[in-house]
Amino acid sequence: AQSVTQLDSHVSVSEGTPVLLRCNYSSSYSPSLFWYVQHPNKGLQLLLKYTSAATLVKGINGFEAEFKKSETSFHLTKPSAHMSDAAEYFCVVSNAGGSSYGKLTFGQGTILTVHP
Amino acid sequence: DVKVTQSSRYLVKRTGEKVFLECVQDMDHENMFWYRQDPGLGLRLIYFSYDVKMKEKGDIPEGYSVSREKKERFSLILESASTNQTSMYLCASRDPGRGAFFGQGTRLTVV
Numbered sequence: 001a002q003s004v005t006q007l008d009s010h011v012s013v014s015e016g017t018p019v020l021l022r023c024n025y026s027s028s029y030s031p032s033l034f035w036y037v038q039h040p041n042k043g044l045q046l047l048l049k050y051t052s053a054a055t056l057v058k059g060i061n062g063f064e065a066e067f068k069k070s071e072t073s074f075h076l077t078k079p080s081a082h083m084s085d086a087a088e089y090f091c092v093v094s095n096a097g098g099s100s101y102g103k104l105t106f107g108q109g110t111i112l113t114v115h116p
Numbered sequence: 117d118v119k120v121t122q123s124s125r126y127l128v129k130r131t132g133e134k135v136f137l138e139c140v141q142d143m144d145h146e147n148m149f150w151y152r153q154d155p156g157l158g159l160r161l162i163y164f165s166y167d168v169k170m171k172e173k174g175d176i177p178e179g180y181s182v183s184r185e186k187k188e189r190f191s192l193i194l195e196s197a198s199t200n201q202t203s204m205y206l207c208a209s210r211d212p213g214r215g216a217f218f219g220q221g222t223r224l225t226v227v
Contacts, residue, residue, distance in 0.1 A: 006158075034215050034216075036215075043206075043218050043219065043220045044206070044208075044218040046215040046216075046217075049215050090158060090159065103149075103161065103172075103174070104149065104161070104208070104210075104216055106151070106159040106160070108156065108157060109156075109158045
């Protein structure tokens with residue numbers, strides 16, 4: 001079985017300040033982990049992915065995430081928020097084996113608001 | 117670029133109607149998925165398919181069925197639409213180990 005929990009439903013930051021979106025996962029097998037972003041009235045876009053290579057993953061638009069197996073976490077960060085980062089973000093886990101192989105499980109989403 | 121195309125952006129159907137949502141991908145991906153997206157609930161998996169004629173239930177399959185007769189096409193069927201199936205429906209395709217590519221979504225309203 002696999003599951004993912006996004007610890008904050010809403011995060012609000014000021015432009016130019018750091019962003020931290022938290023994600024914890026559970027997985028019976030070596031997981032692949034992803035972050036997706038969805039801007040208002042837009043489709044889902046892949047930000048970054050972890051698939052058992054380097055634990056610090058860099059994505060698009062200055063975002064990065066660190067896989068921490070001991071903490072079962074995959075938090076998303078960005079050093080300096082931009083107004084265009086305002087969107088909803090989803091953490092996603094996928095197992096590498098077992099009956100749920102290939103299945104993507106989404107977190108509930110975190111809405112990021114960026115203030116001027 | 118990978119393209120995942122859903123046949124309709126908006127649909128309005130009556131309670132009890134049979135509804136077909138079509139999804140086509142052009143990258144020869146093995147895996148295809150149907151999700152529904154509701155505020156505060158994220159994306160929930162309805163059904164997924166590993167290959168042609170292969171399907172597995174996701175987390176919320178009740179009231180839905182699927183069809184995958186060709187590799188590029190994955191159809192979601194609402195046998196008898198109900199108002200609680202009003203939602204945004206998203207189709208995705210991927211190869212295992214890679215991120216998924218999503219369609220633009222179909223906003224279905226059942227009245």
